[in-house]
Amino acid sequence: MKILKRIAITISVLTLSGTLFLGLKFGMRYYKSYQNEEILTNTILDNEISSSDYTKAERLKNGQILSKKIINLSEILPIWTTISENDSLLHAYKYLDNINFYVIVYKSDLLLVNGIIAEPKKEGRFPVIIFNRGGNKEIGKVAKAKTLYSLITTASKLADEDYLLIASCYREEDEIGGDDLNDVLNLTETIKSIDKADATRIGMYGWSRGGMMTYLSLKNSTKIKTAVVGNGPSDLEALIIDRPEMDSRVCAKLIPEYDKNKTKELQKRSVINWADELDKNASLLILCGTEDEQVHPNQADLIAHKLEEINYDFKLEKVKTDHTFSNKKEELNRLLLSWFKENL
Template sequence: MNRILILIFLFFSISFGFTQNQKLLSKKLVDISKTPIWNKISQNNELKTNFKHLKKLNFYFITYQSDNSKVKGLLIEPKNQGKYPVVIFNRGGNRHFGKLTLATMIIYTSKLAEQGYVIIGSNYRKKDEFGGAEINDVLNLTKIIKDIKKADSDCIGMFGWSRGGIMTYLALQKSDKIKTAVVGNGPTDLFGLISDRPEMESKVIAECVPNYSENKESELKKRSVIYWADELDKNSSLLILCGNNDKRVNPEQADRIAEKTNKN
């Protein structure tokens, strides 16, 4: 009898988990005047000229279910009523470095939001695999936006810089929901990246990627679009940006993937 009860409990627990997956769990409006960035974007308790556009926007902290994780993120919506195209913003960095914050969203995405876009971004799950299982946290955003009234779930774009570029390439490999994407100097070949910056292997990749030492070649290839460029969604447009003075990612990586995608 006890065994039967345990099985029934597990069945309902798993079923409940599946029903909650890809769901927006909370959406909390943020008063930006009560956040740390306010002192930088205001003067005499009024928004500075360069930030007046923020008056047209609402900012939210969100939590959503992705697989078995509750993932936190941020959302920007125009205050005016309507249905707006969506841009998924993929943060860079790893673990706590480069964490998505209200300041990040204001500086990098708020002027785009003002033009009539819903912007949403994820901080990824706690166990960062640097392009591993947490790609689902990005892909699931394409589903939870259906819970956002102002978001047009049939019109989704994506933007990622640096490590966020890796996430964007992976999303284009695994999803056909992204109409257009912009990548800002995202690594395209992790073998080249660790050759240029050995500390990226020892201090980031080896610490984040599960069983890295045993599966180094296959795990690096999984995260290197140069090896599977032909698998990117061919119905999605892609803009690749890079800076010649970027010290984190060799700009030649952008040149190589641009050449390869043009052939495809």
């Protein structure tokens, strides 16, 4: 009996410890998110879209810009503190001095949506790369900060190499591959009003969820000359098997009619089911981190095999790294620049 009692006490202690650990972990994550949101208050990213903005935008067409404001990175503290030291850019980010960043509001369907632009400071007209960030369900200033941070850490080196980058923050009623796809596709119209953008040369680059958005864009548009997908899911049904929490925490909450048409909605967002509908005139680079724990590396293999079967113009590059290529940023930049210089 004493042994059973000790075992019960041990199990209770371990359970309590685990609960406290998880509570602390998620509590700290929530606190950090809340803290960053507070820090963003009264910055250029804090401007909310108002009813008067919608009145002003009534005559705008899809993609047209309602407002455009320059971003001072040093004022966006959650981002600035990660790319600077002693109030100066770290050596790895010194090139950002050559780039102007803007936050825009543009028309998409009947909505106004936020976006981010990164363009070379020097004069000229530059090929455009539409950047699709990862992540889901962020709104307002947090969505803008997340898009800006993702663009800086994942794609901004391209702007220093004479490309103009533009990214949608996605509509606030996120559908992860539903009507929010229009927020991406309408950017092909937005760039027509940007002086430094060469609207005849459009590429696309998407990471994680943004990779899914890129596959969908290649299915629904013929304006994208070439694209890059980094660790993007190609089969959402398989993704949910690998990560069951995605089912209830993400898909069920954000995808319309998910509870009634789960299989249909997942397949609509999974390129593995409609690879033959991708624009045949476009080309594609698939980047795969072989140690990715968020999107299983076999997702890249699945779509690569499918694209081989239909003789699609693509290339698969595998790199021994994680989901964000955290220890391979230089190699990531080299692969991106080489691809877009050759294909865009």
